[in-house]
Amino acid sequence: MSVNDHSLKIDNNRAELLRGLRDGIPIGLGYFAVAFSLGITAKGIGLSPITCFVTSVLCHASAGEYAVYSMIGAGATYVEMALMVLIANARYLLMSCAMSQRMHKDLSFFHRLFMGFGITDELFGIAIARPGYLNPNYMYGGMLISIPLWALGSATGCYSGGVLPENLVSALSVALFGMFLAIIIPPIKDDKKIGLIIAFCFAASFAFAKISAFSDISGGTKTIILTVVISAAAAALFPRKEKE
């Protein structure tokens, strides 16, 4: 990166913050809808809207929070909870690694901490798409609009889960899975192996759910085992050579 990089200059910060806020609006609206569906799940295991709001601000992750609620619902151990959150959010570790490569070497610890805290699929996506070194204010703009909408959506979903008619709750409960599909399906176009892996995962997950020999293993533990085994096998069979 050139020495006359402007990403850390003060006069640029307000513009970057505003740009982040603007780009965060569509993301925040999508979050509200998906988090609403997550809130219904949380309601199902008896959480209050306030608990839901706090959890959503702290964790703000679709798969991660779904994992949290299912582990609470299943009465999992604390170790299972920690492992499950680790697995469900493992992709953020990769994104965080990618972001670290795009940070100015003089960027302070607290900026690095808060930018890392803000990582979601979408916020990472828009931040990494900006040219040059990452400007923390752009990330903060995106976070300031989308994370509160995410938390508000989950609290609203949790609050109205018991009020809405049953057919609406049933319909809204699949929004989360729709979001998961929107993340995993499009990359198949560029990498056919991913399609193969997804198909295998569906089959393996189905088998694990139906075979009675596995019925003593909790849902979260099944996810952890399947993720580690299948990802390791995929990494061994289809190693990725190119640098991104």
Next chain:
Amino acid sequence: MNHSIFIYILIAAVVSLLIRALPTTLLRKEIKSTFVRSFLYYVPYVTLSVMTFPAITEATKDPKAGYAALIVGILVAWFRKNLFETAIMCCLTVLVIEMFL
């Protein structure tokens, strides 16, 4: 065993933060291992796949509606790539199918 919701959420929050912020705060070098890079690359697809199916068929009142939402979701994701659109189309599918079942 009795578990406290507060501790559950505290664990989830701390683990979530560590995963996201450890590399940005500590990692100043590139990861070189092809296996680790490949493993990290495949993890999101595998986790989300495993979490989606068969759970989507168990989330709806009637499993058939869940299967329909899965198929519609895959098609919309493939052709439109849009997160919000995919989520909404899955919901509408379930709503319409359960009206007729």
